[in-house]
Amino acid sequence: MTATLGLRPFPFLLALLLLLGGCSALWPGEVDRQTRLASFPTEDLPLESAVTISWSAEMVPFIEAETDRDLAFSLGLVHAHLRGAQLGMLRRLSSGRLSETAGPLTSDIDHALRILDFGRAVDEIWAEMPQETRDWLQAFTHGLNHYQAQQTTPPPEAGLLALSDEPWTPQDLLRIGRMAGTDVNWLAYFALLGARGDPGFMELWQRTLEAGLNGTASFRQNTQTALLSEVLAGESRSGSNTVVVSPERSASGGALLAGDPHLGLFLPNLWLLAGIKSPSYHAVGMMVPGLPFVALGRTPAMAWSGTHMRAAGSDLYDVSGLPEEAFEVEETHIGQRFWFSAKREVRTTPFGPVITDAEMITNGADETLALRWVGHENTDELSAMLRAMRADTPESFREAFAGFGLSPQNMLFADTQGNIGQIMALVLPEREQFPPEDLVLDASDPSTHWQGLLDVRDLPWSLNPPEGFLASANNRPTEDGIKVGYFFSPSERVERLQQILAGQERTSLEDLAALQRDTRSLAAERLAAALLAAIDTLPESSEHEDFLSRLRGWDGDYAAHSPAPVAFELLLYHLLPQINGLGEEAGDDLAEVVNEWNFLVVFLERDLAAMPNAERKAALSRALAAAAEDAEDFETWGDMHRLRASHPLANAPVIGRFFTYGDWPIGGSRETPMKTAHGLTNERHSARYGSQSRFLADMADPDATWAVLFGGQDGWLGSAHFDDQIPLWLEGEYLQLPLTPEGVEAVTVQRQSLEPGR
Template identity: 55%
Template sequence: MTDRSTATASRRRPFRRPAGRRARTFAALAALILPGCAALDPKPVTVDQRIAAFPTTGLDLERPVTLRWSDEQVPFIEAETDRDLAYTLGLVHAHLRLAQISLMKRVSQGRLSEMGGPVANDIDHALRILGFGRGSAATAQALAPDTRIWVEAFVKGLNDYQDRLARAGGPWPPEFGLLGIRAEPWTVEDVLTIGRLAGTDINWLAWAGLLRERARNGPQDPRWRETWARATDAGHGSVVSFPANETHARLERLLTELAGLSRTGSNSVAVSGQMTESGSAIIANDPHLGMSLPNFWLLAGMRSPSYQAVGMMPPGLPFVAVGRSPHLAWGGTNMRALSSELYDVSALPADAFRTETHTIRTRFWFDKTVTVRVSPYGPVVSDSEMIPSRPGEAIALRWLGHDVSDEIGALLGAMRARTGEEFRAAFAGRYAVSAQNMLWVDTDGHVGQVLAARLPVRPDGIPQDLVARAGDPDRDWARFVDAGELPAARDPAAGFLASANNRPTDTDRLVPIGLFFSADERVRHLQSVVRDTAPVSVDDLKRLQQDVTSDFAEALAAMLAAAARDAGVAGNHRSLELITGWDGAYAADAAAPVAFEVLLSRVAAGVYGGAEATDGRFAFASSWTQLNRYLAADLAALPEAERRRILEDGLAAADAALADYPAWGDMHRLRLSHLLGQAPVIGSFFTYGDWPVGGSRETPMKTAHDLVEELHAARYGAQSRHVSDMGDPDANWFVLLGGQDGWLGSSTFADQVPLWRGGDYLKLPLTPPAVAERFPRRLDLTPEG
């Protein structure tokens, strides 16, 4: 499925492995990792062959179940009991994504060394300290009876599918042999721990760079104070979705990967019936996650006495997170809420800490024993070599994900909800992490927004430091609020709601929600397009999901062009001509984005010292929010001669880059790889496609990247899409960047990529006649006996 344009093929060779090199590498590796050869060169498998491998008899069912499949291997389960639905979902998740969820289980438990060897020891130590499963046992004990029955049935389905493979002698997913994975029983705690991994606090990613700056300069140093002030100023001043009164490098890579499992970005738009062509409410969601294979979602439909829904499920978790029922449709964006706090616990007495001993089993090497210290405020994260801290300083993490909560029960309640009020009530008292702005629409044309979160009540205002002092009463968590107390929106006067990781509403007097929201540009762009397009159609929202315009890039380009002319930059620069009057559209075939990005990168390096600067400013100052807030003023503050030199150098570099990369898609690539694509030596075997792609870091169709001057691939972005029209229960469209099946070599492993690239969707209906037609492959599952 690899499709490469030829204009600059030679410059894209790094993404392609020559056939001869592949053969030599394969031969060398085969002797070492013979069990993994099936993963390196998988055999083609058809959808019919995959469906034929699904177990159908002797199952732990109460009543017979009908399991239908579409041509894309999307399942639709028809069960006579809720318990049978949950059990069959477990079978389906194991069938489609057993390798993926087995890998996620080991990541969540800090067991990468079992697969990757001693190079992963430090990462595993950090993961053991973070302790995603620290509260799983207590959470399992506290589950409501109906939720426990549901999760236990789901886990039974996972185990029964796995046991069938074991009794038959396989075939196991190809990754098992390559990574040395051995099947082991699944537990309720395993599923809850994967849920905590999916609920990773994405603020940790921002903290990683800030902690490095704080450790370098010290918490009292004026340079740190300025860094902290700029970070909170740029991150806290976001526009709101609705007014409250209307109702280290390895560490950063690790946190980026963990955040990729959480909803790091996303767009969601809910338009009321009064603003649509059809007169019915419409919702559009596109989660922004890591752009890798298998996709971080799988599609499914289901019907039982309590549930009828189609939508997107996180692999290994038994609920529809983004989707549609007969009564409501919903989707969420990450709230970027303050679900965590860092505390300096250095002054606590030694007996205030307890110590855990962990053995890290290590493939190809000796096992390693590590210790984890736990303070009254949480695990001491600075004990990891990957966490920057001052000498003698002990920093502990308090995270709501370590406490008892019931996100699965909350999402199950949302799936059953018939009204917006019931939808909001489903999250109250249950849902904690990761905090989500949940938008909903109903069949009566109403729209709403719910703040699905549990947040500690803190004093109003921005804290003076990233790290609190243990015992500071202003930073202790004494009381919490959740979706039942936090503001909510219903039928705003504007007739629609939009959310894009911006500040959801004004709640600081009740509880400060967060400090590091996304910049305004995505949410403002969504709002302006909906407002200007009304009456809105389904096709309008589909086009909006593919919008590659960055309003902030347009403004920054205009600023740089004006600065160059004001500084009297010499020479005729094609790059200056291109960015003058540019509308900020990152089309794959456009040249202006190349000129702008290279110029921006050079100017940022010139103003802030570049990556090699000894004061470390560049890594912090070159973030998109910082550049938009401060670059113009910081550039203008330089002496005129230095400013002119920086701009001339930047324009010359941009001119040169245009010769190598005539269009944005020649430089900016969609490189689709398996999760193993980053592995040394074997990673090149797991790249399945490399195409030009439009979009950028904060366009509605996000294809994120850092400052760039050369060939690169998008890191994460809009890797799935959903649109539902509430006027028709069958009018639901979804698409994944990838495919349904996680089995390497499957015909549905990446069959939706052409749809995603072409702006097309799969239609997934709800009504029985449409379901029977759309899902023509039928399996009849029968109970034991």
Template identity: 40%
Template structure:
């Protein structure tokens, strides 16, 4: 019999009512840092050295009897703690999935719930009060109650079952995750509204990053010309990069869970060895442990699927069923508009106050102002928007949309028409969805709700108030062009600009580097197999770098003697950002120093905030006066030479540091750091490992955090890998066990057939309803 962990202090009766943990752990003041450090240190002193939790230990902790089930549930687990849940009915299946999510990611789910509700201060104290004020003003939960009341009965039952499964884990737990214990907190029961609310966090809008980065520059004298240039070029703003390479913290709380990147492709049967379609997807999100995805399989009458799920969201965001497969990338759609409400009469602005529980500090208050144009988000302290210009935000996520029902429809879809029909209910976050089916066909469609804007780009980053009329009619995915069974035999998406349509989709898209690279590799694919798609997911070539490399060498032709290392490495570079590459290091150092010498700080701030960096630098090299370029390049090469001799290879400064958010807490942080390795890739390589403009050691802040490849000729040929591991429980053998697989290009297979699941998922836990005796935990 496996060891059952003893009841922990986290269950004691004196545990604070406010529970939770911290994805947002960055203290914004010395006072907050000291408070957190003292609290954590006290609890750390009480804890023994973190024990190792084997797979048997972890599975023994699952609730197994007295669950809110009609019949029973069997959960099979493989050696990486990936579950396959099977039930006789859909509600029981949902209960089983709730048990899985609660078991693996309870603390992570708690943070998402607190973000959605604006309740971080109830855990972290006064240091998080401005975070909560900002979250409540933005209003993730604004439409939650209306959504909950309007749910179809089938979806309501599904969510209720999932909720009951999560709560069963909380109620039966003998020990809570380490984060709860260190904070002296305990998880609270979940409600249906909580589940709807965290779906709103997962729907956070890409365009918020754009607006927040650009607005501080909008009062500059040259802003009108800069804005027009930005819009005309459809440039890629900073979200394609990763700023200073830090983990998501308070400054990025709005987009911590948003899908700002990703690659997805599908190959039709005429290009594959098997004659069936294949699909491959790799979502790009903030790099952290635990991962923001988990892998799962499920089966009940009417639902049979495997794929990747967001913790606390009970649907397969990407994966496959018996008939079709699906993936997706962020559309970078304009799902929000800002309105200047400076002259709006006071009578048109409603004001209310809300109370915010504050741990160790009583309570705080926030004043929320709303109008017909949405909440006045310039009041949000964490956004750093101009206070002398009241700005309201209209966001599609404030409407009562139901993405859970839409994705349940996708999970059940059997063909292209059913797939597209289900997606019409999907509003946010706007996605480009990729499709493949067992008949060998592939397709690509938009999943979004957007206002019927007029043709042409916006005149400014902030709209005039009459533009609100465009929001009186909302268009859905089927109103936009789609692609099905294309002649070229594949579809690919990488956050690039979608095809033209009557209604503008957005104005800020990623460069074509990744999609061009996919197109080039897929054009040459004949009789391809899954291994070809897996190799593509690890590709580290960046096509646009060749244009910039040639331009830099042209203006450096007289510098080889003075800066031989940099010029020599740049001249022989193959354009691949490999960890051991000297050329990639020389390229990145030259980009950093050349930008600094070409542009004054005033210009450079807007340059880095707004445009596709590679395209903009390439234009500089082609259009700026030759003398100016040579002077700047000479200085840049000299600076780069010194840096190059210190570092030698790209991987020496480009690091994959996997850590828990607690790693940034003083004193105890080192216990939450798990790797610091040289890594290849870059900002716009297919294996995305994003970084800021770099000259020194930095960490990857955003990148390829999961992989999926399925060959639809075989129901068992479904391969997944997480950057990290399945289990959010610190000390678990499955906490970071897939990191080596990720680095080596290996995958975890998740079959669909009963015989393969029984053979490969050997650890079995059965859940039984009340009055049905004991559930079973066996290895077989």
């Protein structure tokens, strides 16, 4: 009773304490590049030889070292300098330690994260890594710790977030990598579990298998479950588009590649740009903070980018019938800022951790459920990516990904010899029955158990297709044979990419840049025409012709200046609850799997046609009247659909307004090539997930590599390079990432020499 009473004023106390402890974050001073780099350590370093870092005007580093170890160490310095606070929060999140920042309000989230246990396999992975990989990761970790130890001024948000200077370990970094590889299918599983046991669940399950899900299934809003969903979806590499073009279809005569990863649209970006060079490695591209490899990039021989496979790397098991000795119980202590530590239990079984011990995960499921996940197995992504950065043929690139498990990727590549191709970089469980008849499997049935694990060597791949291009967009694979999953994105994004590429006799990098900004939805064009045809049969449709005229002739383009998407989205918002029997005022209560775009694409026309004629006409009539009224508030899609540049702290009470840096009208939608995802709404809203960064490479020229981030390179609040790339992103412009010494020299504005200690 006392503890409950004591927590009632907690949000107000928290806001006050955050205000008192976060002044430097709320009002950070402006810092230019020279001032930021003045604090970068350059002398008396534990190096074998001098290392050179050439910094561009946008603070992109190009690091050149005489040994691989020195490169890894210097890379650790750079990651710590550019993204120290972000790394601290990634460590907290991946370890289930959010309450050390936010206090008791997030203890249930920490309990859920500890049950999911991103670190379960990291000790085994570290122990069995090749020595070469261990040396690389240890040197990178040493660089992080050296920077942290010499840093005299903590990041502005360190006090606000209660970040400490605890030393980094390789296991910390491996755990962050596991979190970045979160299985996006979990969000669908967890959303569906709440309906399991309902009379219509099996129909919902079959519909879900038919429609798939887009990997960011919504939870009900304004709940801790919604926050957990944001953490899992926003931090994981769950989306992306990638295309490759053969030299025969390229304007330059070299193979081309374009990739744009999809992540949470917040600052700092979850990528940073860098160039590296040592005896074994020479690459430019995008790196995840804390992970010492180029995940999306280019070497002198090859370029690559991946899209999430949406592979089924997890299964849920009913373990209610297991004997007591099959459950291993551990007590975990959750440190809570401003409060006492909390004690929770974490139970594990041979089928994985018991996730129903965290009610916020499973929405009140009755059974005792365990989660088996590939991420709890010994897979080695770091060694795979280091091998990939040294690959120089399609065959060696494919072989590099042996043992690569997270996140499962459709990896597309192009090389200087003119080859283009696609591999499946993942570890996939072998199952007797797939897809399953039910969401939850019976642990006592041996036929449901994993029979082994497959990897890239067991899976089909594509090399130099006759079409002269390849495109991937989280879509269902078309290859015959092994089934890899069932919760894929709709095919419209990949179809639009293929449509654009097929219509170009010769494709240039400029064409690929335009493709990355394309805002047309083929499915929306079709659905809008179907809705218009149905509405035109209503006698009162002529009364709303001003509204309906917005949709007539619409080609599905969600351009910011277009009025059509407003009308279309408002019709969906008011119509869908009635089709699903939830009533006219369901509103945000529809934020479950039936709100998914996949369901609309597959079932909207079918369900509308299946309604009795009178009910269908009444539903259309009500939706039309309500949508027409709402549309008076929004002239264009950009008036309604916004792109907000903000730090995750923008969601905090009282202080959140200090962490929003801009708000712009934006085009795009859920499944347009320029993805700016949103839910069903009749209000002004911000896209929260989408095309967070862009990458282009022309293999005809070693310096023709370009990239841009939504945000900037530097995670330091107040830095001139915290959000300076946003204007470039909005205008479709890029930064050059050259490979040659001459190219690097041309973009260098400041050079530092890192000197070894005596």
